[in-house]
Structures are given as structure tokens and as C-alpha cells.
Amino acid sequence: MDKLCYIPGDLVMTNGVPLGTAKDVVYRVTSSDPTKTLELDDGTVLKGVVCLENIEGAELGDKGYLSGDCCAWVKDIVPIPLTPAFLEKNGWKVSLECKWIYVKEDDVKVFRLLDDIHYAVYIGFVRLLEFQHIHQLQHLL
Numbered sequence: 001m002d003k004l005c006y007i008p009g010d011l012v013m014t015n016g017v018p019l020g021t022a023k024d025v026v027y028r029v030t031s032s033d034p035t036k037t038l039e040l041d042d043g044t045v046l047k048g049v050v051c052l053e054n055i056e057g058a059e060l061g062d063k064g065y066l067s068g069d070c071c072a073w074v075k076d077i078v079p080i081p082l083t084p085a086f087l088e089k090n091g092w093k094v095s096l097e098c099k100w101i102y103v104k105e106d107d108v109k110v111f112r113l114l115d116d117i118h119y120a121v122y123i124g125f126v127r128l129l130e131f132q133h134i135h136q137l138q139h140l141l
Helices: 083-091 135-139
Strands: 011-014 028-040 045-056 068-074 077-079 103-107 108-114 119-123 127-129
Touching: 011 045, 011 135, 068 083, 077 135, 083 103, 119 135
Parallel strands: none
Antiparallel strands: 011 028, 011 077, 028 045, 045 068, 103 108, 108 119, 119 127
């Protein structure tokens, strides 16, 4: 998947550089514009903007709480790695067939690949995509 592809609703983190954000805090994408660019004085070209909001439950005073609009360059966005714990917390169950397979609906299965970083989604016997970040799974669902 293209790493510049963020859509409204995606959960992401930042590297803490964008004003108002903090490292290791989860935010929700409200909009994105992958075509936006800015050339810096040193010739570096920044590409792609993502606008963020707090997730439910965030309160004033929390680390990284956004009190207004916040936009970040895509280079400052940190995708959240998918983990078995995240899958289980969000309703995916370990399959009776194999501990490497997670099932949420009868025909939709997520396979944890041997490197423990990459996952693959199948509907029935058709492999749809391979991914490693939460927002990529969100795009499918």
C-alpha cells in the first residue's frame, strides 16, 4: 500500500514534530491531501498533508491533546504497527484452525505471517492484500 494514502478515520501517530502533537499518542485522520507540496530553502520538498483530531476519550491536559486543528506533513506521520493484541482487543478471535489466523466474520481471515510483522487478509480463499499497519486494515474494512 502507498504510505501516502491516509483517509478520514485512519488511526495514526506522529513523530512529535508537528505543533501540538506528541510522540506515541494516537490521533484520527480527518482529511488528507497527498498532492500538497512545499519546497524548503535547502531544496527539500515536503509532500502530502494529513489533518488530525483527538480520538474519543482524549481530555484537555492529556499528553498531545489537540485543542484545535492540526495538520502534519506525511513525513511526520508514524503508522501504528498491527499486533495480535490489537486484533484481539478489536473483536478478532484466534482461529480454531491455527494460532496464526484471526477471524472476525466467517469469510474474512487475517493471517499473521512468519515474520510477525506482516499480515495478509483473505476473503474465502482469495488473498486481498498484505499489510503491516492498522490504517491499512482500516482501509479494507
